[in-house]
Amino acid sequence: MRVGYPEVIYCEGKTLEQVTEIIRYMLSKNNNILATRATRQMYEAVKELQPNMQYNELARTITYRIKDIEQTDDYIAIVSAGTSDLSVVEEAKETAEILGNKVKVITDVGVAGIHRLFNRLDDIRGANVVIVVAGMEGALSSVVGGLVSAPVIAVPTSVGYGANFNGLSALLTMLNSCASGVSVVNIDNGFGAAYNASIINHMIIGKK
Amino acid sequence: MRVGYPEVIYCEGKTLEQVTEIIRYMLSKNNNILATRATRQMYEAVKELQPNMQYNELARTITYRIKDIEQTDDYIAIVSAGTSDLSVVEEAKETAEILGNKVKVITDVGVAGIHRLFNRLDDIRGANVVIVVAGMEGALSSVVGGLVSAPVIAVPTSVGYGANFNGLSALLTMLNSCASGVSVVNIDNGFGAAYNASIINHMIIGKK
Amino acid sequence: MRVGYPEVIYCEGKTLEQVTEIIRYMLSKNNNILATRATRQMYEAVKELQPNMQYNELARTITYRIKDIEQTDDYIAIVSAGTSDLSVVEEAKETAEILGNKVKVITDVGVAGIHRLFNRLDDIRGANVVIVVAGMEGALSSVVGGLVSAPVIAVPTSVGYGANFNGLSALLTMLNSCASGVSVVNIDNGFGAAYNASIINHMIIGKK
Amino acid sequence: MRVGYPEVIYCEGKTLEQVTEIIRYMLSKNNNILATRATRQMYEAVKELQPNMQYNELARTITYRIKDIEQTDDYIAIVSAGTSDLSVVEEAKETAEILGNKVKVITDVGVAGIHRLFNRLDDIRGANVVIVVAGMEGALSSVVGGLVSAPVIAVPTSVGYGANFNGLSALLTMLNSCASGVSVVNIDNGFGAAYNASIINHMIIGKK
Amino acid sequence: MRVGYPEVIYCEGKTLEQVTEIIRYMLSKNNNILATRATRQMYEAVKELQPNMQYNELARTITYRIKDIEQTDDYIAIVSAGTSDLSVVEEAKETAEILGNKVKVITDVGVAGIHRLFNRLDDIRGANVVIVVAGMEGALSSVVGGLVSAPVIAVPTSVGYGANFNGLSALLTMLNSCASGVSVVNIDNGFGAAYNASIINHMIIGKK
Amino acid sequence: MRVGYPEVIYCEGKTLEQVTEIIRYMLSKNNNILATRATRQMYEAVKELQPNMQYNELARTITYRIKDIEQTDDYIAIVSAGTSDLSVVEEAKETAEILGNKVKVITDVGVAGIHRLFNRLDDIRGANVVIVVAGMEGALSSVVGGLVSAPVIAVPTSVGYGANFNGLSALLTMLNSCASGVSVVNIDNGFGAAYNASIINHMIIGKK
Amino acid sequence: MRVGYPEVIYCEGKTLEQVTEIIRYMLSKNNNILATRATRQMYEAVKELQPNMQYNELARTITYRIKDIEQTDDYIAIVSAGTSDLSVVEEAKETAEILGNKVKVITDVGVAGIHRLFNRLDDIRGANVVIVVAGMEGALSSVVGGLVSAPVIAVPTSVGYGANFNGLSALLTMLNSCASGVSVVNIDNGFGAAYNASIINHMIIGKK
Amino acid sequence: MRVGYPEVIYCEGKTLEQVTEIIRYMLSKNNNILATRATRQMYEAVKELQPNMQYNELARTITYRIKDIEQTDDYIAIVSAGTSDLSVVEEAKETAEILGNKVKVITDVGVAGIHRLFNRLDDIRGANVVIVVAGMEGALSSVVGGLVSAPVIAVPTSVGYGANFNGLSALLTMLNSCASGVSVVNIDNGFGAAYNASIINHMIIGKK
Numbered sequence A, B, C, D, E, F, G, H: 001m002r003v004g005y006p007e008v009i010y011c012e013g014k015t016l017e018q019v020t021e022i023i024r025y026m027l028s029k030n031n032n033i034l035a036t037r038a039t040r041q042m043y044e045a046v047k048e049l050q051p052n053m054q055y056n057e058l059a060r061t062i063t064y065r066i067k068d069i070e071q072t073d074d075y076i077a078i079v080s081a082g083t084s085d086l087s088v089v090e091e092a093k094e095t096a097e098i099l100g101n102k103v104k105v106i107t108d109v110g111v112a113g114i115h116r117l118f119n120r121l122d123d124i125r126g127a128n129v130v131i132v133v134a135g136m137e138g139a140l141s142s143v144v145g146g147l148v149s150a151p152v153i154a155v156p157t158s159v160g161y162g163a164n165f166n167g168l169s170a171l172l173t174m175l176n177s178c179a180s181g182v183s184v185v186n187i188d189n190g191f192g193a194a195y196n197a198s199i200i201n202h203m204i205i206g207k208k
Ligand SMILES: Nc1ncnc2c1ncn2[C@@H]1O[C@H](COP(=O)(O)O)[C@@H](O)[C@H]1O
Pocket: A008, A009, A010, A011, A036, A037, A189, A190, A191, A192, G082, G083, G084, H179, H180
């Protein structure tokens, strides 16, 4: 394991007490910490334990960096269509960074205005791994998959309404474009995508 | 109604006898005829009644032109991703033509190789209405919808496997990109798309 | 693009801050504005920026008209069954109007009392495009599709309960009646239907 | 139980041997017989046992009338949209008749051509119970339900394709129009609808 | 129509203002009134208009009886399994009564304790029509269908959790037992079941 | 493991060659054999290897008994509604017997004719474990679960049509009646039910 | 029935009044009581009736022990993956104990860290029945099923997000591993699993 | 692109003529060829064009190697549970090899017999990328994901029956275990998994 590799806690479905107890224990192990799906209320509670905790409102993450994280030179690109997917983008970014990766975030490049995507193509093609975050318009991963030769990890989001069925639409779209180097993680799972991307990025750089 | 407007019969779920009987009656009315979802066996049977019937194997259509069809100068574009969607493309083309429309077919322009799409952009942008036919990769309608200002009618196809769920994947994708001027017809419904496109095309030209 | 063509923003899933920021930027471009799925709270915030903003409670739209909109003589008909679908009807109406279309709204004409529909047939048949909004009783689009020769754009709504499954029932009904000149947009997508109808209406009138 | 009330056997999922054995036993009880979902092969086999058996190819029913069936004066109307639903219509008709009901069949009255429905309104309104059989266009039951005051029993059929999902579309439509006196049986269940209608018809006539 | 036949309003998805306006209009027509899916807040508002309005909390109905309702001697039985289905039972009861039917309610007779059902068999068998209301344990309609010869109208309820999927489980169960004289209305649609039952009951008695 | 405990092979999705090879190997180990989902063609092939193989056409099982199986005195009851579920009943029976259990099969006791079930109650109540096999009418497990105090293992079958959705209906019904001592295995999984029942039966007898 | 066998009440979907009334009646019968899915508010209400009531916040159970419960020596193991499933674990535990079973709870043994599972294997293998509670990662039941020869009762939980679809994912996984001695109860149905396990445990011990 | 990188054709949904025509064209470009989802009949036809074509019956692939493929030293592991998943395993293997990767296939290591998996752990842990192929028992990817630190690409297969729903069960399981470094491709998409794995493997080795 790399230096600074964090302890991870998934807060959804846990009570305030359970989260506080787990983080108290993690702190005692003197390690970096990443908590996902955390409410602000949870953050307030654990900041009592250790004031250097950080909260990212949009990402709903709590992070704590006690040890230095050496960041890679190569980077992971996180590509997304619109403002509404930003919370998943942020979860992925927080995760990738605390796992020691450099990240470039490229947003507002949905397929309905494809020229904006082309304007950012160099940044996307320069990455070792590309994470595509897309809701309503899950089509983005197919287009990106066709434009880059690096592995693409697609994250469907639950953003949308009606026949979106809470992300099912984007999920199915993404699963059906796998041929061009695209694989898929769970709906809204920014964490999982970044975790995957991090493994691959570190293996490419040679630090596995 | 325009001169030469055809009688239409949908053959799926009908017996050979029912189809023959209906077409015999249509012939007696001295009109053009379009039969969709017709088997070759049905074609053989009705050719007995009238040798000038045409069969399009891929489209599974029987057509009969007794009256002249005046074709419009403006045209409908039918855009599709791949070889596997061709039968729906052909059904749409046969329908649009017998309804008196000029048609341009633009295939092999899937989103995974988006430069091929850009090569054909002039032909697509020149149309009064654009029909987008796409299966597995239903993403095409979002991209086209963003590139043209004409109305786009999207036809999801049942081409694909696994999480495609017989066209459900493409259907949901298309319904979720409606904002940019895209509306949707039933899975594999090349006929319906062309019928819609024809109404719009004729209204634009002024022959309604 | 026509004079007065608005900037559009979709507010669902955006924070109050994001919406305000985007609209501030739009205002700086001196253009008409349409915001859909906006809460009253968002409206209060942006009215601070510009007091001439309008809010339609039922439609959940914010509109701002800085430039004159020349309205067409021809019109779009918006047809619906009942009181419960009115918010989608209103979203479609606000959209169509700010896009420069004349609109006739015809409500309370559900299929369970079909004579009321027949009483309004002249208004419906006079339109260039017909938008049918229907929930629980998605059947309306099939009936209207059979009665008019203009293109019909169907909007399923999520109104209903039980086996309605949040609009799935109406959506499937509408997709299954496409043959008679009906195409479909996403559940509750009044905006998308009006956007489509506007494109077609303007092309027919000759202003494309 | 009324005189001549038949024994009923549902053949789907049974082997040829099982069907023959059951019918042999029924014959020994000297009663009228109705077998549904029977293949022609099954018919050939049981005709060996008793040459007066009748087979309705479309309905897939075997019937045997050893005892007289007194038919009611009042009648059940069976209403359907198109040729493709005829096998369900026929199953319902065979069932209703062998249960001692007079039947009027009114076909080709789909909602897309609603005037044809109005032409037959007297026959429909004259019935004690109305069975509506409709596939792709499940909308028929809503319209009929609004036009008659008798109870309507709706049978969704699996006729259609794509977003029809083997009858799910028509089923959901019908369940969502229950308010106006419509209740629903299983997809393709012509037998069940007729059985229900027969109970009601006989109770109205007073022979329960 | 019978004397005292009420005006009906379905309040779900309507605003407080809409409901009040509609009821004000109904009152002006001097008729009995039934409002379903009404909140207590709606009740408070319309009681201002007319103090004799009644509210049934469990049924969520508002009723108003200005004209006498002649009740039939024959009756409709409403059968249900448990306490949790009572709100649907009550909606059905209020509806049936204001439509002029005598009603017997038989609860707490779920299939898991089938002897309790047998204890009430006489009351169930004495009815002209039987409404079966059942959630989680949709099985009740099959059992009752087998025990009575009157028509059974089954109402699946959304009571349950997990693989109940908001009533889907009970709905499917009920649709699959149609052979024994059972037909089905929408999930939680106590109103629809009672409306159907009322039509049948009145036709049997001879008042159609 | 008990004396005579068999090797098990699941033949679905295996080629003829794969099945033959696996069974040749099993024979070399001198053990009893149970093959499920076996075609007659597979049986013909393996009978070449060892003529004492038995084939149960309905169950689609191949069995081979080289070692004696001591049968328990206590028994497992297998209860089912109708002829159409017999193949699942037979798979369960063959499995339970070769696993060394005594079996009583009680068929034709569907809930629509509940008195037949009561006639067989002693046999059902005498069992250590009760397997309930039911398709279309999945309700049987709820009723049986309420009548016995032994554990009930429910097997939904794919028998049915329409809203049965290949067994989904019965599956959901059974999952929703778990309170009364019912647990569920996969659709059509007669093998799994018997395997479970056998474990429990042997543990009760004391031979675990 | 064993001494001390409790009355059981399922509180979901019942009003506060209904719950209080039922428990008042149960108290009058002088028996032990188990109430599941109870809110704290319900607890406060019934504690008024009888101060010795216990509330388990996580399990959402109210228990009342007036009579002694003799606990078995043999035990039921309840195995689960993580903190988030604890409320189902607790419901199962409360149920099993008030039914007179000794329980061992083994948590934090998810398949993603399978060594932790192996560390607890002796405790799991020592049980007469094993209950496996798992959400997101429904895989646990397959692994445990392969490691123990006792019957396994699997409880899918609704813990998770996205493609978990409220427990559907875990439910399907568990149904597909039935061959190795696993049967399944409804999503989140800790009560049902424990009830089943209790029946089996008592039959094994010989107290049936 | 690497030397010898093949042309790829997906044969499903293409006619014999279309496949032959495409491959004739590919041959003219003097390149290696991989055709997936090919029938034996297609193979017979293209062998006419070029006798050195290879057919893998199980994988349903046609391969043609005109140029040398330099194989990597590092390898991709393909892990699967049982005999029934072999066709997907073979498609993945053929794809990975013609893309220039060394492959180790590790089968018969399903989670129900987890010791077999542990016996092969060294081979699995030695790989740069691990492909997990699993049907009925989709649980395998969760377990493997927890045991290795390399990226895992999971392929759900449609093997199974009943509540497997053609691979949906395995698909959902896999999507729900993404956290531990697992990403997912479409059901039965051995090609897509291998294509992804190949990209990653080559990037790690440094040949991108
Ligand atoms: N947002 C997330 N979505 C899915 N899995 C997550 C997420 N965040 C963390 N995890 C996983 O959950 C594990 C911690 O789970 P727990 O022990 O329940 O807190 C981590 O090791 C991750 O594998």
